[in-house]
Each structure stands twice: as structure tokens, then as C-alpha cells.
Amino acid sequence: MKLTQLASIAAHPDRVWQVAPHPTLPFLATASADKSSKIISLLNFNTLTTLDGGHKRTVRSVAWKPNTEDEPVLATGSFDYNAGIWRQFEDEATEKKDWQFLVILEGHESEMKRVAWSAGGSFLATCSRDKSVWVWEEMDDDNFETVAVLQDHTQDVKCVAWHPEDVLLASGSYDNNIMLYKEGSDDWVCVKVLEGHESTVWSLEFEPLKSPKYSEERGSRLVSCSDDFTVKIWTRTEQTGLGSGGGQLPSILRGSQPKEEWECTATLPKAHSRSVYSVSWSKVTGRIVSCGGDGKIVVYEEAEDNEWKIVAEVGLAHGAYEINCVAWSTRYDKDKRGENDEIIISSCDDGKVNFWVLDEE
Amino acid sequence: ASATPAYLYDPFAAVPDLDFSGDSEEDDETPEPIDSQEIFDLVATMCDPEHPITLGELAVVNLDHIWITDDDNGLTKTVRLEFTPTITHCHLATVIGLGLVVRLQQSLPPKYRIDVRCREGTHTTDAQLNKQLADKERVLSALENETLMGLVGKMIETCK
Numbered sequence: 001m002k003l004t005q006l007a008s009i010a011a012h013p014d015r016v017w018q019v020a021p022h023p024t025l026p027f028l029a030t031a032s033a034d035k036s037s038k039i040i041s042l043l044n045f046n047t048l049t050t051l052d053g054g055h056k057r058t059v060r061s062v063a064w065k066p067n068t069e070d071e072p073v074l075a076t077g078s079f080d081y082n083a084g085i086w087r088q089f090e091d092e093a094t095e096k097k098d099w100q101f102l103v104i105l106e107g108h109e110s111e112m113k114r115v116a117w118s119a120g121g122s123f124l125a126t127c128s129r130d131k132s133v134w135v136w137e138e139m140d141d142d143n144f145e146t147v148a149v150l151q152d153h154t155q156d157v158k159c160v161a162w163h164p165e166d167v168l169l170a171s172g173s174y175d176n177n178i179m180l181y182k183e184g185s186d187d188w189v190c191v192k193v194l195e196g197h198e199s200t201v202w203s204l205e206f207e208p209l210k211s212p213k214y215s216e217e218r219g220s221r222l223v224s225c226s227d228d229f230t231v232k233i234w235t236r237t238e239q240t241g242l243g244s245g246g247g248q249l250p251s252i253l254r255g256s257q258p259k260e261e262w263e264c265t266a267t268l269p270k271a272h273s274r275s276v277y278s279v280s281w282s283k284v285t286g287r288i289v290s291c292g293g294d295g296k297i298v299v300y301e302e303a304e305d306n307e308w309k310i311v312a313e314v315g316l317a318h319g320a321y322e323i324n325c326v327a328w329s330t331r332y333d334k335d336k337r338g339e340n341d342e343i344i345i346s347s348c349d350d351g352k353v354n355f356w357v358l359d360e361e
Numbered sequence: 362a363s364a365t366p367a368y369l370y371d372p373f374a375a376v377p378d379l380d381f382s383g384d385s386e387e388d389d390e391t392p393e394p395i396d397s398q399e400i401f402d403l404v405a406t407m408c409d410p411e412h413p414i415t416l417g418e419l420a421v422v423n424l425d426h427i428w429i430t431d432d433d434n435g436l437t438k439t440v441r442l443e444f445t446p447t448i449t450h451c452h453l454a455t456v457i458g459l460g461l462v463v464r465l466q467q468s469l470p471p472k473y474r475i476d477v478r479c480r481e482g483t484h485t486t487d488a489q490l491n492k493q494l495a496d497k498e499r500v501l502s503a504l505e506n507e508t509l510m511g512l513v514g515k516m517i518e519t520c521k
Binding site: 015033060113158199274296315316319320321349350 | 471474499
């Protein structure tokens with residue numbers, strides 16, 4: 001297959017750390033070292049809004065709250081230790097849409113590295129160089145409470161990701177490990193440590209439920225990428241949980257902790273020669289895309305169960321620059337080919353955001 | 362000297378002229394590729410963060426410990442510089458490493474990947490130190506730290 005560049009825009013005057021396409025609406029958000037985020041249209045690739053003035057340092061991460069089509073809500077995480085919550089609203093007088101910086105979430109003691117909303121949107125996870133992962137719950141509109149401070153990692157926590165269905169959180173760290181957390185009978189607890197990467201884990205993503213290769217029988221899967229230059233797949237082999245609430249469990253189980261068993265089931269064919277910074281798992285095709293410090297974008301496909309092959313690769317995808325993020329997104333521009341058409345969005349150190357189409361050769 | 366590499370702020374800024382003296386009579390249109398001597402000259406005049414002595418004089422940087430390799434993609438190059446702290450428990454080794462990264466980032470075009478590492482066995486915590494220096498996110502967030510950048514600025518002041 002072949003990756004072709006569809007568009008390239010100079011989105012920021014400085015490094016773009018992350019791009020996040022909205023799950024259901026035709027725009028994406030960026031996180032940049034210029035201390036701002038931008039909302040960019042996926043219909044015509046124009047910048048719609050700049051969200052600035054909220055953070056004093058680099059915006060490292062952005063995440064869209066699910067199920068908020070009417071009034072989109074964006075979380076930002078910054079090197080200024082804080083997370084921000086932004087909401088789009090319609091000015092009743094002018095009927096113009098604008099963005100409001102609503103809430104600032106303070107508590108971390110060092111740079112924030114990633115923010116992620118749970119599938120239902122009720123929890124926000126944040127992680128930081130202070131070695132902790134925090135879970136925030138939105139009690140009522142714009143009122144967030146810290147429900148967990150998880151300090152199981154021994155180093156800088158680089159990334160967090162939520163399971164697409166279960167209340168299960170994963171984090172990856174500079175200590176080379178991935179940890180899984182669940183809500184126990186009293187508190188959130190680390191239920192599993194995934195060891196296998198030989199250096200920093202930069203990014204994580206669970207397999208989307210809609211992926212054609214997703215199988216409940218086989219179990220959920222997680223993809224991770226690392227400074228050890230590899231991309232790995234982890235598969236759930238067993239779980240017991242407290243499910244919807246400890247109170248419904250037989251008394252003998254009350255107080256026992258939920259359990260998760262996962263194992264590494266694949267290491268994708270090696271394609272990168274420097275740190276792999278980002279991975280994304282397509283909900284349409286089940287393909288995985290990765291990018292990294294070597295400036296490459298690589299697409300992998302599962303030929304047979306847990307047997308992956310490279311189907312496309314572009315070197316120097318952002319010229320001489322390192323690529324910090326890749327993400328699959330629904331395609332919305334005028335040349336889209338059907339409802340299920342997808343693009344890959346990438347972002348890099350010189351402030352550009354590129355858009356790619358994957359075609360049969 | 363400005364502590365912030367122009368590339369980080371304005372990707373469209375012209376690549377600064379590298380003032381490599383020596384080949385004045387040769388006025389080739391295509392510049393010679395940068396060699397390890399030129400890398401050495403860029404960092405040797407930097408100052409130790411604590412003493413008014415240069416990193417070249419202290420043998421913290423050595424010509425023999427600089428390598429430049431072409432990456433497979435045909436465009437980017439990797440500069441590897443291994444430095445030797447003056448003592449194995451030098452508490453400023455991280456600052457020295459960071460200063461070297463900043464100096465090279467400021468001076469070299471974006472196609473150069475810069476790997477600054479503490480030479481193996483020359484510091485009690487060299488493995489830890491090197492993992493930090495290899496971590497882009499940590500290095501870049503350190504560049505936003507004013508205290509640290511003040512120290513780095515002083516190290517670079519003595520260049521030119």
C-alpha cells in the first residue's frame with residue numbers, strides 16, 4: 001500500500017506535540033510548545049480557533065471529552081503542571097461560537113505529560129513527571145474532584161489511556177513499565193504491571209471495539225511504543241472485576257481486589273531506528289500506525305492472528321524533523337470516498353501538521 | 362548569547378551561518394559537510410558551569426569522542442558526542458550535558474540529530490544521566506526552566 005500526502009499546514013510557529021481528532025465532529029485539536037492549542041477543520045484544513053492564555057508553558061497533550069457533540073469539551077495538559085478544561089459555547093446575542101477556558105485542574109507537582117478521558121467521559125486521567133497518575137471525576141458540570149492519586153511508577157509517567165468499554169486505565173512510564181488500574185472495593189488500585197519494554201514507554205492505545213479484528217473471545221488488546229524502538233501488542237487473558245459496584249458482590253468477594261492478566265502477544269516488525277513516540281489503532285481497518293524520532297510513519301496490518309506485517313512506510317514524512325504524534329481520523333474533506341474513509345494525521349517539531357491517505361498501490 | 366535555539370521558535374528562520382574559519386581561500390558553492398573537528402570547535406570554548414575554564418581545557422569534550430554518521434534516509438545525520446565529567450560524582454554533569462545539547466541545537470541545522478551522552482564509566486550515575494539526556498521531553502521541558510537555562514547561558518557566553 002502507499003501513503004500519500006493529502007495536505008500539510010503550518011499550524012504553529014513551534015513544535016506540535018500532539019494532535020487529537022474529535023471522535024465524531026470534523027475538526028482536530030493540537031498541543032503545541034507555543035503554549036496554545038488550535039482547532040483545525042478537517043473539511044478544509046483551515047484553523048478555526050486558537051486556544052491560548054490558559055497555560056504558561058508548553059501544551060503537551062489534548063483530549064476530547066466523549067459524548068459532547070453539542071458543546072465540545074477539550075482537556076489540555078501542560079508543562080505548567082496543570083490541566084485545563086475548555087468548552088465551545090454559542091454566544092446567544094451574536095450566535096457566534098466561541099471557546100471558554102472553564103476550569104484549571106491543579107495538583108501535580110511537575111510537568112503534566114498526558115491527559116485522557118474515560119470512554120463514558122466521566123473520568124479524566126492525568127500523568128506527570130512527578131511519577132503519579134491522577135484520576136479526576138466530574139461530579140457535576142465543571143466541578144472536578146480527585147478520586148485517585150496512583151503512585152505505583154518509580155519514574156516520570158509519560159502516557160495514560162482508557163479501555164474503550166471497561167473502567168480500566170493504563171499508564172506507561174520512563175521506568176519502562178506499563179501499569180493497569182481499576183476501581184477496587186475502596187480505592188483505585190494497580191492491578192497489573194506489564195514488563196517487557198526495555199526503555200521509556202511513550203504512548204499507549206487500546207484496540208477499538210469497532211476494529212474488525214476485535215474479538216471478545218480472544219480478549220482486549222493494548223498497543224504500546226517505546227524508546228527501545230519497538231511497538232508491542234498486549235492481550236488480556238483473564239479478568240475479574242468489581243464491575244458496576246462492590247455492593248452487589250457476594251460478601252466473600254467484598255474487599256477482594258479486581259484482577260487483570262495480560263501478556264505480550266506480539267512485537268511488530270521493527271521499522272524505527274530512533275524512539276517511537278506515538279501509535280494509533282484504526283477502528284475501521286484494525287491497522288496500526290506508528291511514528292518517531294527517525295521521521296518515519298509506518299502502517300502495520302494483522303495478516304493472521306497476532307502476525308503483523310508492514311503494509312506502508314514513509315521516510316522523511318516531515319522532512320528533517322522528528323514526528324511526535326500520529327492519529328487515525330475519519331475523513332471529511334470534499335474528496336472523501338464514502339463514510340468509512342480514513343486519514344492519518346501527523347505532527348512534528350517544526351509546527352506542521354500533515355494529512356495522509358492510505359491507498360492500494 | 363541567546364539561550365533559545367532559533368529553530369524552536371521560528372522554523373522558517375534562516376539557518377545561522379556557521380562561522381567555521383580555516384577554509385577562507387576555498388569558496389566552494391556547496392559547503393563541506395560538517396566534521397567532528399567543527400563540532401569540537403563549537404563546544405570546546407564553552408565554559409564549565411562552576412569554573413572559568415573551558416570544556417576543551419578540562420578535557421570534558423574530546424575530539425576523539427565525537428562521531429557523525431549519515432542516517433539511512435539520506436538526509437538526516439546523527440552527531441554523537443560523549444563527554445567526560447571531571448570527577449565521577451560531578452553533581453553538575455546533567456547541566457553540562459544539557460548545555461552541550463543546547464549549544465549544538467543552536468548551531469546545527471535541523472537535519473542533525475544530536476545524541477549527547479556521558480562517556481560510559483566516567484560518572485557514578487552515567488546510565489541514569491544518559492537516559493535523561495536521551496529523553497526529548499525532559500530536555501525540552503528543562504529548556505523552559507529559567508534557573509537551568511541561566512546556568513546553560515553562562516556556559517555558552519564564552520563562545521565567540
